[in-house]
Amino acid sequence: MSVSATVHEHDLSELSSQQLLRLERSIAEQFMGGLPWGSIVWAFTNLAVWLSLWPLTLSGALPLWAAAPIATLNVILSYLPSHEAQHRIIAREGERLFWLNEVVGHLSPVPLGLPYQAARLTHYEHHKHANDLELDPDINTRSDSAWHMVVKDIGMQLRTVPKTNIAYANALERLGTEDARRAGATLLAYALVTNALLFGFAWAGYALEVAAIVWLPRIVGGLYIRFFLSWAPHHPALAVGRYRDTRGFRSRLGNILTMGMQYHVIHHLYPRMPLMRHPAAFRALRPILVARGCRLDGI
Structure with a gap:
């Protein structure tokens, strides 16, 4: 019988903090490892669909x-496979398939216009400093309510330089490493290329086409990503600490449409666990999460 099958038989209140941690890790270990083929196929399929929109739309065939809605869906789906790569879930440096990890990491977020290295380094900073007003690069999504977050995010994205880009650039500058400097330069290059792309196609008479494939989808899709990947699992983003900076929550949209974020608390506890195993891991670990005082809102 597995450890996860017997955890409900324990009176967890009788365990010390160290005993509870050992039990937690022994359960989590059952969900670690293996190649997340679902995320790999997801990354390349989504990118191929987005790239196909260019000839189809510019030629008038689509x-x-x-x-516009297809491109928006592509943007929404573009981040999470790269997120798996950011945490070296596909393969770690030095392992045989590390090249595949990096290819997925770099190519998957192309529709979103987010460079991989900048995303990886700033995301690590988010994990280290979740909900810290000064050091968490994702703290800009902190809002009083869902509607407040939506209105605030749209306003930030319509600025000449989106506030999220500024937060990422500041985080990279604080790191001050050579990798961070290269990532910052790449972040700037992506922004310049995006603007050149928009103006170039508009100048050539394809303003509506490039707006439908790039501009509008990145605003709407980016909002969706930040809402469910940042605001929802951290709201109200006031607490810090291993078991308090993230919450489990129940959404009427379900786990798929929230991109697995109902169980995001599992990711912050075990960042290298594949996304598609989070629901099962959450069910196995739930009694321990309750004992640890995690926020589990309706789930």
């Missing part, structure tokens, strides 16, 4: 009213 109408703008169809291209």
